[in-house]
Amino acid sequence: MVTQAARAMWERFEPVHDLVYFAPEARRAADGLGMRGFWMGYFALRAAPLGPVPAPVVTACFYVFNPGRVARALPDAWRYAAPGDVLDARESAMDAAMTRLFGPDVVSSTRMTEAADLAWRAAEAADTAGRPLAAANQALDRPRPSCARLWQALTTLREHRGDGHVATLVGHGVAPVAAMVLKAAAGESDADLLREGRKWDHADWRAAEKELRERGWLDEDGALTPAGIAGRAAIEAQTDAVAEGPWRTLGQEDTARLAELLDPLAVAIRDSDLLPPGNPVGVTGAGKGG
Incomplete structure (x- = not known):
């Protein structure tokens, strides 16, 4: 029952977290800091809780990105803005994005405050041993605005889950490109979108497919076998x-x-068409409407 709750809650909080990637307010915040292009903004906004770390640290934590894609953004991003300034801009951008999407009455409501406080309690309870992104987000100060507090708590929970997923992939011997091949083969995300977004070339993708075929997890057509x-x-x-x-x-x-309170937020994000076609984050539903 609890593990079912863990997945059901992820389906609800992942769309809210994803505002930091896809909301125009996030892009404007990154541009305002001097970041050069979407990917520098992406890596700076997501990695800022870690401090001014170099590219290899972020490559390890994010797991599925080509090291060259990360190195084009970091550490150069920290020459344009210190991590603390990036965090301030991130919080303001998420406040603005949620206010625009949900409306000022919703973000100032008692329901938003209740959701934020419940999510914060859950995030505080997250065990961050062996989970660097979760620990870095959990250590941040509690935002005063309810919607910013909700977003930060959900982000801590999201990175907690993500860190655990990376550890699980490592434990099962599934390398970064193979992890994306599996996600695409399962029909959760578009293969070309994953490959191009994470900056792997066709040879890398074919090598991962070959490895999974030899393991017995993929057939010759690229579909998952029963073992896969x-x-x-x-x-x-x-x-x-x-x-x-x-x-x-x-x-x-x-x-x-909390699930009840998050449902309409997740559905609103889904209905806004903010998440790109091809579903790079792999969410299969968004609350009750998903």
Whole structure:
């Protein structure tokens, strides 16, 4: 039941977190800091809680990106803006994006405050041992505006889940490109979008497919075999299991209440067409409307 809650909550909080990638307010914030292009802004906005780290650290934490893609953005981004300034701009951008999408009455409502406080409790309860992105986000100060507080709490929970997913992939011997091949083969995301966005070439992709075929997880047509379906299901199940801690601490009743409060937010983001076609984040639903 708890691991089911872990996945159900991810389906709700992932769209809210994704505003930092796809909302125009985030791009304007990055541009205003002097960042050069979408990807420099992406890496700076997401990596800022870690401090002014070099590219190899971010490559390791983010896992699926070609090291060259990261190195084109970092550490150069920190010459344009210090991580603390990036964090301030990120918080303001998320406040503005949520106000525009949900409306001022929603972001100032008691429901928003309740959701923010419940999510913050869950985020505080997250065990960040071995989870660098979650730990870095969890250590940030509590934002005063409710919507910014909600976004930051959900981001901590998202990175907590992501760190656990990376550890699970490593434990199962699934390398970065192979992880994306599996996601595409499962029909969660568009293969070309994943490959091009993470800056891997066709040779890298073909090599990962070959490795998965030799492992017995892909057939000659690139579809998952029964062994591949089972292997991927095991990875997803373990990812859910190691993400259960915050929801166990929050409790079934409060977790269900937070899900109820997040439902209309996730649906509003989905209905806004803000998430790009091809679904690079792999969300299969967005609240009750998903």
